[in-house]
Amino acid sequence: MQQVASFAVERTAYLNADGTCAERLPAFAGDRDELVRLYRSMVLTRTFDAKAVALQRTGRLGTFASSLGQEAVTVGIGAAMRPEDVLVPSFREQGAQILRGVTLEEIFAYWGGDERGSDFAGPREDFPICVPVGTQAAHAAGVALAFRLRREPRVAVCVMGDGATSKGDVYEAMNAAGVWRLPLVFVVNNNEWAISVPRSKQTAAKTLAQKAIAAGFEGEQVDGNDVIAVRAVMERALAMARDERQPRLIEALTYRLSDHTTADDARRYRDDKEVSERWKAEPVGRLRGFLVARDWWSKGDEEKLLADCAREVDAAAEAYLARTGQPATAMIDHVFAELPAAMEGQRAAIAALGARAGGEGR
Amino acid sequence: MQQVASFAVERTAYLNADGTCAERLPAFAGDRDELVRLYRSMVLTRTFDAKAVALQRTGRLGTFASSLGQEAVTVGIGAAMRPEDVLVPSFREQGAQILRGVTLEEIFAYWGGDERGSDFAGPREDFPICVPVGTQAAHAAGVALAFRLRREPRVAVCVMGDGATSKGDVYEAMNAAGVWRLPLVFVVNNNEWAISVPRSKQTAAKTLAQKAIAAGFEGEQVDGNDVIAVRAVMERALAMARDERQPRLIEALTYRLSDHTTADDARRYRDDKEVSERWKAEPVGRLRGFLVARDWWSKGDEEKLLADCAREVDAAAEAYLARTGQPATAMIDHVFAELPAAMEGQRAAIAALGARAGGEGR
Amino acid sequence: MTALTMVEAIRDAMARAMEEDPDVVVLGEDVGHDGGVFRATEGLVERFGEERVIDTPLSEALLAGLAVGLGAQRMRPVVEFQFDGFLYPAIDQLVNHAGRLRNRTRGRLSCPIVIRAPYGGGIRAPEHHSESPETFYAHMPGIRTVIPSTPRRAYGLMLAAIRDPDPVVFLEPKRLYRAVREEVPDDGEALPLDQCFKVRDGTDVTLVGWGASLARILEAADLLAGEGIEAGVIDVATLKPLDAGTILDAVRRSGRCVIAHEAPRSYGPAAEIAALLAGEGLFSLLAPVERVTGFDVPVPLPRLEDHYLPDAERIAAAARRLMGYR
Amino acid sequence: MTALTMVEAIRDAMARAMEEDPDVVVLGEDVGHDGGVFRATEGLVERFGEERVIDTPLSEALLAGLAVGLGAQRMRPVVEFQFDGFLYPAIDQLVNHAGRLRNRTRGRLSCPIVIRAPYGGGIRAPEHHSESPETFYAHMPGIRTVIPSTPRRAYGLMLAAIRDPDPVVFLEPKRLYRAVREEVPDDGEALPLDQCFKVRDGTDVTLVGWGASLARILEAADLLAGEGIEAGVIDVATLKPLDAGTILDAVRRSGRCVIAHEAPRSYGPAAEIAALLAGEGLFSLLAPVERVTGFDVPVPLPRLEDHYLPDAERIAAAARRLMGYR
């Protein structure tokens, strides 16, 4: 027998759980402003999530997927991407979306059951939230293929959960990214659970990063509760995708501190003890510890930030709640660029239903 | 950065292209009878393929996929499996099917457009030929799961082409095999082409064996033109699957010497020179060289074998051609265990059509 | 005996089938300790163990293909798909394999499987969680399509589906999972898989539907009764094979038919029933066949969903229009 | 100008669209140097290069998803699926994404893609190579479904499909690929995507179909003409959105309608047309609407295929039955 190929998976981490450093930090970590930006984004995301859950509990929002505990992943992604890159998210990347300019009000609207929430004023080419798990991976490959064919120095970033790595369409997209050398970075938010299914029942692969080996490119792990590490590996991966057309898979190791969504009750299938244990490694406190240790962050800064975030989120929630509804005909007016003649009767019927209900929808 | 996982892919080969040995041979290779059985099966398969192509060319068979040059893969698989194992083939494994007791006449019938060809008298639980590439992988996982749940010491063997490794459903099945530790051996017949698409355009993975790494189990390569090697790695993999519930992926390196099917003209997309070069490594001559070198095979043996195979194949072809047709109603009588009342009208209509055409179908 | 919701009745049927037949296994995402996102499999893993109630990886194409392999080995998998919108990856396996394994092997191998999925709208669910894809399955040869509309029918039809030797797609109107309770004796009695239910008598107009639309239809029938119009109601719980006789008989008497469903209108399931009436039923028709359906648009997100789903008023209005013809 | 086969006409249309618009790219398995298994893309890679004529890995779900991503970037991918039976893995992407990307983003992103596949029976092909899945696509909101029946219509409809700003599923009757030749000027003229073609006049009975069935229908019309029955023929080349007006007009005059297709009967495409007639068209009908279709069985392998596919005799027989009603 002869060895014909060998592979390795590496892991990057900088911050320990207490905010001290394990390794030499990347350059940007010397920049207080940048770290504060990351910190602020994580806190804003967490504030937003809490508000969304509260709105759902009081019947003013639909089912919602919080990113509690995973803010470093999504903020690290959003912070490293360029505006002209394209984000192809799953449904838990509000942190990245916010950094890219999707408004809080739009995100509320989406989860509030209003399609206009996906008509982002900001990143016009970003994909909307994707609910059917893993189906977005092929979209990201298509976007990256367009970049490649047009020779644009842009990168598509596809985010998915650990559960999504079991989907065949994700594998197909990765394989295409490998063979065509697409400017495409896959990020797996490994929060250890896919609703009630733990990582260990999802796959026998020792790491999720190694899924890339099947597609012929490299995968790596990163401490997903360490926003400095996430931002650093994302930056490197984006540069390699942009400049050398090397796709890459980044597995971010984190934990879903919340229920799967507001429709879920995680106590049915996992131990509260496990959850409280994992609170110790959560990303927001960790970066705060680091900032405080450097004297880059004070109690006053914290109070002001929390107040700012609360104000911003509350304002967005109010704007969302105050939104006027769409007319019933909105459901048919955007299906085709131009309404086919054959659908005019249906449009009239919908208009009549709208009128019957007293004008616009909810 | 810290290395968290590493993997390797190995390759097994015994016979050189000229029939000499590269490594110490496995025990069964000391048994002339077994090697002659393998040799005979390869020659029979090749004879069958040639006849099938000839029948197609003269309008007496439908489109047919020859296994020319790949006989060692399919015969190696068939020889290593136990009768109670289950073969889940693609469409180029006639060699394995024949060894398992599917009759030549049945195989002719299938490709001749007669469903009865899949009603094997022999291996009653084997799957029929599978045309939609890769879809059989999940069936094999289901079969292996049944074995596991019933604690039967049986193994499912799923065979596919190099092109099939790009299918997401194949990956999903591999992932399931890994996480449930199914008694399941995947064999990739890497004949370097998927119709006109070369292996290099199919995936950037350096080996196809490494596809297993994504699923958390081991993959290995074997010289697919060396029937001793194929049989040996299959035997090992079957034992590990049976006794230790370790699934495995075997990539057999071979070459499609024929057109993709009789409907294909490979000269459109590949060089004749490439093909003649690859004839030098074909498996039948290679094993013959080995047998002759050991004095285990004579010119007389060869002549007799060729004559026997021709006779067997011709007899099967004649039986196939002499088969009586099915009645038109055969198309509806096997759709459900019992014909639903709602379909009786359709059955009557089909019977009338059959009568209109003068009784039974072709 | 306590009254059960539909989801409880389905659970009872699965549990009973598992008791009766060791080859019955339940598979799906989160069907184990979570009990399924709608709790249809709650308690089953505790009762039957992890080898018979199997949490799968998140792979819908796999789920259907696994079922084919298990079925070929004479197991009887009951596979839960989490939502209607995630069943589509299974179509390839259903149409290319499950529906034809028996036929293509001339009966040597078969596929005694049940594909379960919650379906339909009306619960203000997220995107892709309110689909009505029954046409896809009803159009596939070799597959039965069943949709219950009450707890009792759900119980009997589920038992029948599991015991049936061929593949059954079993769509469960999620809006009805907990909407009503009904006495459901756990008596092991299956219901036939090829008979419509005559739910209400009335010969002025025949209202036809299934699943969650049936409740809307019954509301409409009440509205109409208040106006002196006696509507007969048929629950087409077994869409395929379709019990044409029951529908034709009723329309022969009423001369008028309204078919209601949530699926998009064009090439939707009502078309088959209307076609039946335009064929064999033509000369009984006093009035045009009315289809009250979803529109040819994606199901809107919750804010506009109410304008999309057929409701009692739309159904009643259609019936009233038909009463204008004699 | 030489007469072209349908496959050549489709190739000409693709080539012209690629000339006109640099955003048009062709993708699929074996579309490059092999020119596609039916040679529909022959010569394109030589002319437009490997960056615009792209051989893909063997991954059908990917093909559809890639097209969505490319479309969102304003490219116009024309994606070849090798055979009808291998399109099913694409359904998830088509129904969950392609057909609703524009709607769910309120027009911000869109999906100007064409999904091409050879379809239908009649060429004695292997298993899974003779499917007629048009119902699946015609039932999906947000997607157009087009099926040409002559070289000329194939050219004009393909051009229209590529230029259309929304997704089009374009099914090509493989039996007709090389069956006839016709003058097809490469004039860049597209045909409308929402109009039926009136192919033959005749007011005794209206025969409706598309794709390969159309040739059978025309044969039937000849047979009938020989018996003094004047059959009008309509080619429903654009199944969705359906041009109901043309069909209703014709049946208003004839009072009789036969619809023919190869797809399985139940919940098949003819049902939509029959439903239309049972609705708006009811009072024009002198006779029951006849559906001459495939059966509710998997398409048989070649030996029994002829008994499955509707032929001229079956169509004519249905028309004759209708002539018994006045």
Ligand SMILES: Cc1ncc(C[n+]2csc(CCOP(=O)(O)OP(=O)(O)O)c2C)c(N)n1
């Ligand atoms: C294709 C598909 N199947 C099932 C679901 C239902 N579902 C929603 S989220 C989820 C689990 C996803 O887990 P993971 O990928 O780890 O992401 P996470 O929710 O943990 O962020 C499931 C099964 C879905 N949305 N899509």
Ligand SMILES: Cc1ncc(C[n+]2csc(CCOP(=O)(O)OP(=O)(O)O)c2C)c(N)n1
């Ligand atoms: C899902 C699917 N897509 C496309 C095809 C058409 N097709 C038949 S064989 C083949 C190539 C298969 O290549 P490979 O897996 O390498 O097997 P080989 O033919 O070389 O044995 C293709 C594309 C198919 N049968 N199934």
Ligand SMILES: [Mg+2]
């Ligand atoms: Mg997760």
Ligand SMILES: [Mg+2]
């Ligand atoms: Mg190959």
